[in-house]
Amino acid sequence: MQSIILxxxxxxALLVVASGVWVAAALLRAIARPKxxxxxxxxxxxxxxxxxxxxxxxHPRNLHE
Amino acid sequence: xxxxxxxIVVFAYLAALVFVALRAxxxxxxxxxxxxxxxxxxxxxxxxxxxxxxxxxxxxxFVGRGFHSGFLFLCVGSAYAVQNIxxxxxxxxxxxxxxxCFTLGDAFGQKYGRKAQIxxxxxxxxxxxxxxxVMIKAGGVVLTDTFxxxxxxxxxxxxxxxxxxxxxxxxxxxxxxxxxHFALFAILLPVTLLCAMFFHFKGGPAAFSAEAPIATLNGLxxxxxIEIVGLTAAFLLGETLIPPYANLAxxxxxxxxSKNSFIIAGxxxxxxxxxxxxxxxxxxxxxxxxxxxxxxxxxLVRSLMPIGGYSLLLVALISIVLSSLDSLLNAGAxxxxxxxxxxxxxxxxxxxxxxxxxATIVIATVAAVCVPAVPSIIGGLLICYTVWASAILPAAxxxxxxxxxxxxAGVLSMGVGTLVAIIAIATVSTPDFETKTRVTIIPALGxxxxxxxxxxxxxxxxxxx
Numbered sequence: 001m002q003s004i005i006l007x008x009x010x011x012x013a014l015l016v017v018a019s020g021v022w023v024a025a026a027l028l029r030a031i032a033r034p035k036x037x038x039x040x041x042x043x044x045x046x047x048x049x050x051x052x053x054x055x056x057x058x059h060p061r062n063l064h065e
Numbered sequence: 066x067x068x069x070x071x072x073i074v075v076f077a078y079l080a081a082l083v084f085v086a087l088r089a090x091x092x093x094x095x096x097x098x099x100x101x102x103x104x105x106x107x108x109x110x111x112x113x114x115x116x117x118x119x120x121x122x123x124x125x126x127f128v129g130r131g132f133h134s135g136f137l138f139l140c141v142g143s144a145y146a147v148q149n150i151x152x153x154x155x156x157x158x159x160x161x162x163x164x165x166c167f168t169l170g171d172a173f174g175q176k177y178g179r180k181a182q183i184x185x186x187x188x189x190x191x192x193x194x195x196x197x198x199v200m201i202k203a204g205g206v207v208l209t210d211t212f213x214x215x216x217x218x219x220x221x222x223x224x225x226x227x228x229x230x231x232x233x234x235x236x237x238x239x240x241x242x243x244x245x246h247f248a249l250f251a252i253l254l255p256v257t258l259l260c261a262m263f264f265h266f267k268g269g270p271a272a273f274s275a276e277a278p279i280a281t282l283n284g285l286x287x288x289x290x291i292e293i294v295g296l297t298a299a300f301l302l303g304e305t306l307i308p309p310y311a312n313l314a315x316x317x318x319x320x321x322x323s324k325n326s327f328i329i330a331g332x333x334x335x336x337x338x339x340x341x342x343x344x345x346x347x348x349x350x351x352x353x354x355x356x357x358x359x360x361x362x363x364x365l366v367r368s369l370m371p372i373g374g375y376s377l378l379l380v381a382l383i384s385i386v387l388s389s390l391d392s393l394l395n396a397g398a399x400x401x402x403x404x405x406x407x408x409x410x411x412x413x414x415x416x417x418x419x420x421x422x423x424a425t426i427v428i429a430t431v432a433a434v435c436v437p438a439v440p441s442i443i444g445g446l447l448i449c450y451t452v453w454a455s456a457i458l459p460a461a462x463x464x465x466x467x468x469x470x471x472x473x474a475g476v477l478s479m480g481v482g483t484l485v486a487i488i489a490i491a492t493v494s495t496p497d498f499e500t501k502t503r504v505t506i507i508p509a510l511g512x513x514x515x516x517x518x519x520x521x522x523x524x525x526x527x528x529x530x
Contacts, residue, residue, distance in 0.1 A: 003274060005274050005277050005278075006270050006271075006273065006274045008339070009258075009273075009339055009340070009343045010259075012335075012336040012339035012340050012343075013255040013258055013259055013339075013340050013343075014255075015336050016251050016254075016255045016333070016336050016337060016340050017251065017252055017255050017256065019111075019115070019247075019251050019333055019336075020247065020248045020249075020250075020251030020252040021248070021252070022108055023108050023109070023111070023112035023244050023247050023248050023251070024244070024248035024252075025108070026106065026108030026109050026112070026244060027085070027109070027112070027241065027244040027245055027248060030109060030241060030244070031085060031088035031089070031241065
């Protein structure tokens with residue numbers, strides 16, 4: 001029982017660190033994009049992603065997923 | 066500790082923060098200021114939700130609770146995870162699907178009419194200002210304790226730094242800087258736990274495993290059942306759909322992103338609470354047993370870490386405060402513009418952006434001025450939770466699910482909920498204020514629900530519905 005508690009706490013700590021790394025990577029992608037005008041940015045993003053934005057996203061630009 | 070080294074670490078952190086905020090770019094119109102053009106991806110929405118709810122109470126507070134009552138607060142805190150997951154499954158996608166919504170107040174306007182939108186806007190604005198005052202107080206305490214600055218200067222620094230990037234960048238700047246803050250504290254604090262457990266804890270991991278059940282049993286014996294019920298209710302309802310979360314639900318790229326970000330944030334909260342309470346349990350064998358709850362984390366790090374480590378923790382704590390504060394300031398400004406000014410007068414997009422920016426500065430100033438009135442960090446949060454849960458939640462959640470909700474029900478529920486919550490808080494005596502405030506949420510919420518049912522029974526359907 002006691003070793004299970006320890007293992008669960010260690011897994012929780014590692015998952016929290018992994019979440020931090022995941023969000024940091026998304027942040028770097030978001031701020032690393034070149035500053036261009038919005039329309040060309042949107043076109044570039046679509047080319048890079050190779051897919052269309054969903055219907056309920058009225059202004060698909062600015063950030064990379 | 067060495068103040069010069071701390072100052073260097075804090076300066077480096079502020080320089081990085083300025084760089085990130087500048088990269089977030091100035092908001093050019095109200096759509097970008099309020100919902101970041103509804104283009105935010107999953108990782109950033111999740112990071113911003115988690116960075117907003119992990120405030121001083123969910124970090125310093127949980128370590129202190131773990132110190133005294135082991136994993137008891139992990140169980141109580143699981144109500145918070147359940148709340149986030151339920152919002153993700155049932156509420157956030159419905160909110161995101163509403164057309165032309167910038168705030169929760171907009172949803173009230175669509176469901177209950179203009180009058181309800183303005184009332185919801187006023188309550189939201191008051192709550193954002195109240196939460197902001199609590200966060201500024203927490204940040205001020207950290208700066209004052211570390212650098213010995215006068216309280217007024219610490220409070221002013223926190224308010225000015227946060228208001229500056231939120232005013233110009235809007236939600237986008239808030240979310241981007243939240244991601245920066247989240248990455249910092251989500252990496253630094255668990256690393257503190259692991260370092261302490263494997264390199265400093267007397268007896269190592271085995272002693273920790275033995276200490277955990279003892280501390281938890283102590284907590285169960287010393288906490289009255291009614292207090293556990295009140296706290297569980299506060300965790301389950303207190304922060305549900307507060308303006309910053311509603312804005313993030315609306316700013317998501319799609320309904321699916323909105324849903325998943327809340328569900329992941331709920332799961333993350335369990336992991337976070339486990340790490341924080343475990344850190345508190347470890348502190349039981351390292352710091353003196355009479356250490357006040359709010360000082361356990363600082364004392365633990367002071368006794369384990371070198372000076373550089375202590376400075377890094379300081380940065381993590383400032384990050385925790387700023388990431389909650391910027392979201393609250395932006396949400397308050399958007400609510401003021403969208404729910405209070407726009408229903409009363411027509412605004413061009415340019416004017417709306419200007420009003421939003423000025424409102425950010427005014428809310429930060431009012432919150433900073435109100436700091437001396439905040440009883441304590443936990444006490445201030447409990448007041449905000451009680452008012453918000455009873456004033457807004459019944460009308461918001463039922464309204465999103467009913468096809469034709471009655472305007473009278475919404476207005477009555479908000480009015481009665483606010484009134485009963487304020488009266489209940491005002492009648493709580495000063496000694497044991499925090500303990501007694503924990504249970505005021507139950508009668509206030511009951512009164513709001515009863516008022517909603519009465520309004521629904523006797524009210525008429527909104528014209529044109």
